Amino acid sequence: MAAHRLDRDEARRIAIHAQLLDAPRPTDLVDVVDRLTVLQIDPTAAIAPSADLVLWSRLGSTYDPADLTGAIERDRTLVETVAYVRVPRDLPAVIAEGQDSIHPSTAAWLEKNEPFRRDILALLEKNGPLLSRDIPDTSVEPWPSSG
Incomplete structure (x- = not known):
């Protein structure tokens, strides 16, 4: 099978789409975390915590940091692991990975x-x-x- 070659514009378009940075904006916080696979937690916040910056850049002005807290603490639609926020169905893989190490x-x-x-x-x-x-x-x- 021959390798498909991309020019820079095509590669840039694919990367931006994969990171959910193109239009139309996503509208669901849990779906954003699921599609990104993980949301890194960085407690150092020069401007805002990195998780909030990532979600705001995807969801826009509809994002409220309280939504992330609520999804983790109240709704349990997201879970916090050592350094990441993930969807709950990823936990078995996270636990298995941790047990091996x-x-x-x-x-x-x-x-x-x-x-x-x-x-x-x-x-x-x-x-x-x-x-x-x-x-x-x-x-x-x-x-x-x-x-």
Whole structure:
């Protein structure tokens, strides 16, 4: 099969379309995140958080940062992972990827602290979402702090 060659204008048009930066603008926040695959969370905000800038550049003036917060915290139509916002159906792949990259010392800590994990899950089941400071440390072995 012969490779198809693109000129710069065609390549630029395809890239802009793939990033949802062409007309017509998308109108649905969850659909934007789904089509982009991930939305990076960057806590450093010189002007605004990067996630808000990306969504505003796609959705325009109809975007309100509270919409992203609501989609994650209230509607649960989006989920926040370590550094990204994704659609919930991507979570099995994220979890599988993370399990393959657990350092042996972390795996050993997790195994020793299985009762701690069960305590946390029971507490969350009983009380719903909690701040980390509201979860008592019942770990068998404390996490080794690097200072």
